[in-house]
Amino acid sequence: MIEVRGLTKSYGDRLAIQDLNFTVNKGEVVGFLGPNGAGKSTTMKIVTGYMAPSSGEVRVGGFDVFENPIEVKSQIGYLPETPPVYMDMLVEDYLIYVARLRGKSKPDAKTMAQAAMEKTNLTEVQKRLIGNLSKGFRQRVGLAQALVGDPEVLILDEPTVGLDPKQVHEMRDLIQRLKGQHTIVLSTHILPEVQASCDRIIIINRGQIVAEDSLESLGKRMSASGQVTLKIRRKHEELVQSLSGVKGVMSVRRDGSGLDVSVDHNEDTIEAIAEHTVKAGAGLVELKATDLDLEDIFIRLTSSERSEVGREL
Amino acid sequence: MNRICTIAGKDFRSLITSPMFLMVAGASSLLMSYSYLRNLKQFGESTMMSAMQFGQEGGANIHFSVFMQHISITNLLYVLLMPAITMRLLAEERKMRTYDLLLTAPITATDIAVGKFLAAFGAGLVLVLLSLIYPLATRAVAEFSVTQLLVSYLGLALVTGTYMAVGVFASSLTESVLLAVVLGWILNLFLWFISQGAGFFEGSKFIAVMEHLSIGQHFASFVRGTLNVGSFVFILSCIAFFVFLTQRVVESSRWR
Ligand SMILES: Nc1ncnc2c1ncn2[C@@H]1O[C@H](COP(=O)(O)OP(=O)(O)O)[C@@H](O)[C@H]1O
Ligand SMILES: [Mg+2]
Numbered sequence: 001m002i003e004v005r006g007l008t009k010s011y012g013d014r015l016a017i018q019d020l021n022f023t024v025n026k027g028e029v030v031g032f033l034g035p036n037g038a039g040k041s042t043t044m045k046i047v048t049g050y051m052a053p054s055s056g057e058v059r060v061g062g063f064d065v066f067e068n069p070i071e072v073k074s075q076i077g078y079l080p081e082t083p084p085v086y087m088d089m090l091v092e093d094y095l096i097y098v099a100r101l102r103g104k105s106k107p108d109a110k111t112m113a114q115a116a117m118e119k120t121n122l123t124e125v126q127k128r129l130i131g132n133l134s135k136g137f138r139q140r141v142g143l144a145q146a147l148v149g150d151p152e153v154l155i156l157d158e159p160t161v162g163l164d165p166k167q168v169h170e171m172r173d174l175i176q177r178l179k180g181q182h183t184i185v186l187s188t189h190i191l192p193e194v195q196a197s198c199d200r201i202i203i204i205n206r207g208q209i210v211a212e213d214s215l216e217s218l219g220k221r222m223s224a225s226g227q228v229t230l231k232i233r234r235k236h237e238e239l240v241q242s243l244s245g246v247k248g249v250m251s252v253r254r255d256g257s258g259l260d261v262s263v264d265h266n267e268d269t270i271e272a273i274a275e276h277t278v279k280a281g282a283g284l285v286e287l288k289a290t291d292l293d294l295e296d297i298f299i300r301l302t303s304s305e306r307s308e309v310g311r312e313l
Numbered sequence: 314m315n316r317i318c319t320i321a322g323k324d325f326r327s328l329i330t331s332p333m334f335l336m337v338a339g340a341s342s343l344l345m346s347y348s349y350l351r352n353l354k355q356f357g358e359s360t361m362m363s364a365m366q367f368g369q370e371g372g373a374n375i376h377f378s379v380f381m382q383h384i385s386i387t388n389l390l391y392v393l394l395m396p397a398i399t400m401r402l403l404a405e406e407r408k409m410r411t412y413d414l415l416l417t418a419p420i421t422a423t424d425i426a427v428g429k430f431l432a433a434f435g436a437g438l439v440l441v442l443l444s445l446i447y448p449l450a451t452r453a454v455a456e457f458s459v460t461q462l463l464v465s466y467l468g469l470a471l472v473t474g475t476y477m478a479v480g481v482f483a484s485s486l487t488e489s490v491l492l493a494v495v496l497g498w499i500l501n502l503f504l505w506f507i508s509q510g511a512g513f514f515e516g517s518k519f520i521a522v523m524e525h526l527s528i529g530q531h532f533a534s535f536v537r538g539t540l541n542v543g544s545f546v547f548i549l550s551c552i553a554f555f556v557f558l559t560q561r562v563v564e565s566s567r568w569r
Binding site for chain 2: 070076080083085
């Protein structure tokens, strides 16, 4: 449904995204995950035809965004970071206006506005001025705006940012319900968001894709990397050297009186480490094995000095 | 076409219900009432005098002594006030990020520029009609040529269209409504005084060209009540030019 090839964008001499390649299939829900400033919004602005890239190509439903902008834009519902709502309009009038901009006839526009309000639970505020609504409601009006006319593709840029926990929960529920009806690309800098809604995640950092996989297999690959913390009384330096030779150990780092060992997810490796340490007579007093969870991996993937794990992926 | 009407309709409604519009309409009708009634009274006194002196009626023409003054004053007011009406049209969209909606909707930059202009022009025409009420009401007490009056008002409507096109263009350039107003004034004044600048240069041909380019010359012929196709086309092309510039600016916002 969406094909992005070699997408690069620089603002002046500042490179925002660099050679992005990805595909989103029809009906998929894809999370676009990355810290602030990673280039998520920039990518979405280009895909929606809001902005032209410096180079590269975007196709939506077979149409090139720059050769056939009208065809592409009619297939996309877009919720930017700031909901594009007019404070001086009524919710209903605003949604009708959006439908009319999408070229719908007056009666159709009315029906579509109603449908969008029903999906986003806005019917009870339809006669209210948008300027008088709370931030959570405004965000929902923004989502309703993207839904007007049931576009094939939904592009949601940080749909829960700045909302309170209850509103975040409601927004996630709404997105969950849209699954299956649209192809959805959702950007976020918080992990639980993609865990809650996405089939597949694309992790982006400093304008480049650092990982791309389904949630399960990414999770598997992530738990495939664990950490063993050892506390020993003697021979620290010696062990840093010798432990690296143990099968399954990726790296060893000294941390005060302990050692941090990155390992694959295999109990044999942990056993081998324990055995090795005891044999070396290093005075083992503590051994703790932990799996990295998604959050740790995310931090590793997106932090500036990428760890072993990052390179591995 | 439909989408142009959608934008124009929505913005027209929001313009004429805005406090700024009501303020502009209120202030102009106050000033126009004052100056119009004063002119009319003077005209009445002078015709009475000439009637007594020469024993005949209609020594002076109400179109030249009253209406033309009224139209000039209206014009002056609108040069200054129209940018305040158009200032929000695109600047506010940028500032409030609703520009994103327009730029990602399946519409073209031309739809946006023309729609915004039509909204502004509609609001401008409401104000032109407001000014037309004064001379029309005078019909109750005096005889005059309505055609001549309407031709002058066609001229006023056209120059108002120019101020609107200029104002929308100014508004497209910036996020700041204040800057949009100031830019609007500068451009309007430039349109008016372009012929004045010609005086600095040698050569009567150049002056003639500059005078032709000055909107004032063309407006004046309308105000006298003569329908001149050249002037009509000139002012229309001014409008088209600024709408075109707006379209370029909107289109170029994709290339940042
Ligand atoms: N209009 C702009 N002008 C200059 N630099 C920008 C602009 N918008 C974004 N950037 C820069 O581009 C990078 C990516 O920004 P953005 O796409 O907004 O990231 P994200 O949405 O992932 O937080 C950032 O370094 C940001 O500072
Ligand atoms: Mg962003």
